[in-house]
Amino acid sequence: MRCYNRSVLLIALVACSAAFAQGPTYQRGRTPTQEEIRAWDISISPSGMELPPGKGTAKEGANIYAQKCAECHGPTGAEGDFRHGRLVGGKGTLNTTRPIITLGSFWPFATTIWDYINRSMPMYRAGSLSADEVYALTAVLLYRNGIIQENDVIDAKSLPKIQMPNRNGFFPTKPVWKPGTKREFGLYP
Amino acid sequence: MNTNKPDRRRFLKNGVALAGLAVGGMRSGVAQTLGSEAVERHAKVAESYGERTRFETVARLPQAPTPQYQRAGIMLTPLQDSVGIITPSSLHYIATHNHAVPEIDPRQHRVLIHGLVDRSLVFTMEELRCLPSVSRVHFLECANNSTQLLAGDGRKAETVQDTHGKTSCSEWSGVPLSVLLKEAGVQKGAAWVIAEGLDLVKHAQSIPLEKAMDDIIVAYGQNGEALRPEQGYPLRLVTPGFEGLYQVKWLRRIKVVDQPYMNLLETTTYIRPMPDGKAHWFDFELPPKSVITRPSGGQRVPGRGFYEITGLAWSGGGAIQRVEVSTDGGRTWKDARIQEPLHRFAHTRFYFPWTWDGEETVVQSRCTDERGQVQPTLTEFLKTRGVDLNYWKTTKARVGFFNGIQPWKVTREGSVQNALL
Numbered sequence: 001m002r003c004y005n006r007s008v009l010l011i012a013l014v015a016c017s018a019a020f021a022q023g024p025t026y027q028r029g030r031t032p033t034q035e036e037i038r039a040w041d042i043s044i045s046p047s048g049m050e051l052p053p054g055k056g057t058a059k060e061g062a063n064i065y066a067q068k069c070a071e072c073h074g075p076t077g078a079e080g081d082f083r084h085g086r087l088v089g090g091k092g093t094l095n096t097t098r099p100i101i102t103l104g105s106f107w108p109f110a111t112t113i114w115d116y117i118n119r120s121m122p123m124y125r126a127g128s129l130s131a132d133e134v135y136a137l138t139a140v141l142l143y144r145n146g147i148i149q150e151n152d153v154i155d156a157k158s159l160p161k162i163q164m165p166n167r168n169g170f171f172p173t174k175p176v177w178k179p180g181t182k183r184e185f186g187l188y189p
Numbered sequence: 190m191n192t193n194k195p196d197r198r199r200f201l202k203n204g205v206a207l208a209g210l211a212v213g214g215m216r217s218g219v220a221q222t223l224g225s226e227a228v229e230r231h232a233k234v235a236e237s238y239g240e241r242t243r244f245e246t247v248a249r250l251p252q253a254p255t256p257q258y259q260r261a262g263i264m265l266t267p268l269q270d271s272v273g274i275i276t277p278s279s280l281h282y283i284a285t286h287n288h289a290v291p292e293i294d295p296r297q298h299r300v301l302i303h304g305l306v307d308r309s310l311v312f313t314m315e316e317l318r319c320l321p322s323v324s325r326v327h328f329l330e331c332a333n334n335s336t337q338l339l340a341g342d343g344r345k346a347e348t349v350q351d352t353h354g355k356t357s358c359s360e361w362s363g364v365p366l367s368v369l370l371k372e373a374g375v376q377k378g379a380a381w382v383i384a385e386g387l388d389l390v391k392h393a394q395s396i397p398l399e400k401a402m403d404d405i406i407v408a409y410g411q412n413g414e415a416l417r418p419e420q421g422y423p424l425r426l427v428t429p430g431f432e433g434l435y436q437v438k439w440l441r442r443i444k445v446v447d448q449p450y451m452n453l454l455e456t457t458t459y460i461r462p463m464p465d466g467k468a469h470w471f472d473f474e475l476p477p478k479s480v481i482t483r484p485s486g487g488q489r490v491p492g493r494g495f496y497e498i499t500g501l502a503w504s505g506g507g508a509i510q511r512v513e514v515s516t517d518g519g520r521t522w523k524d525a526r527i528q529e530p531l532h533r534f535a536h537t538r539f540y541f542p543w544t545w546d547g548e549e550t551v552v553q554s555r556c557t558d559e560r561g562q563v564q565p566t567l568t569e570f571l572k573t574r575g576v577d578l579n580y581w582k583t584t585k586a587r588v589g590f591f592n593g594i595q596p597w598k599v600t601r602e603g604s605v606q607n608a609l610l
Contacts, residue, residue: 029310095466120390175471
């Protein structure tokens with residue numbers, strides 16, 4: 001263990017942290033390079049802020065889907081069972097005892113589709129798709145769920161603007177958390 | 190080391206003999222046996238990593254495969270045999286969505302803190318071990334624990350392992366997440382953190398910044414040793430009181446952000462659909478819950494007479510303040526004794542003295558947490574969801590966060606059965 005103290009530095013820093021609420025106190029860890037952060041950071045905000053350059057349409061996506069996704073999710077995506085995540089359909093079923101929950105019928109943000117395909121799919125080969133391919137696959141899934149047109153171009157600008165059909169189906173509308181709040185479990189707020 | 194062997198054996202043998210004499214002396218007859226004799230081969234020298242005796246075989250069990258859950262890869266904790274509040278690491282429940290457990294070399298492992306911070310930072314495991322640390326006792330629980338009873342999946346839950354086996358409790362050791370965030374310097378406008386693991390699908394979860402600054406542990410230790418691989422070795426989050434999804438394993442990245450990022454499992458699967466088609470999301474804390482572990486389904490009460498009822502209570506609301514037990518089918522309730530010291534967001538052991546008269550009856554427990562939240566009956570629970578029993582028996586929607594009181598029926602023969610449905 002190399003837990004030596006840089007005591008002089010530490011004294012200086014303690015003095016600092018009194019002045020600023022949050023200063024580095026322990027001087028451990030190193031600063032990553034911008035390239036390292038870019039390589040690691042796969043999180044996509046609903047605002048789409050981190051979406052990379054690139055674009056795709058449902059037309060282009062259909063081919064990629066057939067090659068890389070259909071083996072598990074079925075030829076159209078509507079065949080998939082619970083195990084593999086059905087990708088298409090379910091409109092109008094949410095208030096029945098057999099709700100079909102898919103990205104088309106349920107998900108509030110289109111950016112999650114991009115994030116998840118890029119992060120996790122195809123299963124066991126995650127990270128193998130180019131940005132253009134992920135845009136095209138997102139487009140084909142949105143198209144097959146009746147949310148966009150076949151030739152609509154999906155890119156960093158258009159994707160966050162897509163209004164998902166069930167966007168307003170969630171309670172509470174704005175998630176917040178405060179320590180120690182008494183909550184009525186199960187009830188609508 | 191080996192030279193110790195004969196001495197140690199002789200000592201153990203003599204020790205057993207002496208103990209026998211002592212107890213025998215207290216009783217009247219020499220002929221009275223103590224039930225068993227120590228056999229030479231058991232007195233073996235301590236192994237480098239110890240194992241339990243061959244007489245103890247209690248084990249985790251896989252949750253029965255069902256159309257709904259077969260890809261969940263869930264192993265259930267045998268609560269019926271638990272004593273005290275700590276779940277042995279070998280018996281901790283596992284829920285990995287059937288994805289393989291990654292094997293991570295701790296010397297290669299790094300965790301990145303970035304986003305809305307003054308200084309992005311990368312830590313090695315060695316560097317993390319240099320930072321101020323804490324050890325705290327906390328339960329973990331899957332949001333879907335004890336819902337399979339109601340989900341109509343074709344299998345009746347019989348034992349407390351079936352009904353409540355997706356919760357466990359450990360002492361977790363590590364660095365408070367607040368220490369790392371302060372080192373990086375959280376910027377104005379930050380309100381959430383995204384925690385991400387190194388598993389196959391890189392599970393990521395949005396966590397309120399206030400919680401992150403409050404009591405989350407970036408844990409490398411569990412019950413006095415390193416985390417088990419299936420518990421996130423070498424590094425995981427422990428987010429006290431929050432549902433299982435927030436306990437991100439194989440932690441590799443913390444991104445400080447302005448809003449929840451709507452990762453897969455906060456967008457679907459773990460959202461709770463309501464009968465009207467709306468859904469409840471971001472539930473965070475698990476509700477107050479308790480269950481009697483002795484006597485529980487599948488066990489036997491050995492004849493009328495004294496029997497100490499015992500069980501566990503826990504809540505995402507903090508410490509357990511009160512546990513009540515009923516031994517007459519819910520007509521009357523009496524306070525159980527709670528084992529101290531009390532830990533917040535931890536399994537809490539309770540005890541209740543009972544003298545069984547040999548008649549058929551139903552025993553059950555209910556708890557109250559430090560916020561005054563009381564565990565509901567099944568009927569009360571369904572009311573808060575605005576549904577009837579038939580809905581939950583037939584719906585394909587996941588229930589989640591079920592915390593209803595668990596009744597166990599004791600028959601005249603002394604066998605114990607699940608009496609919830």
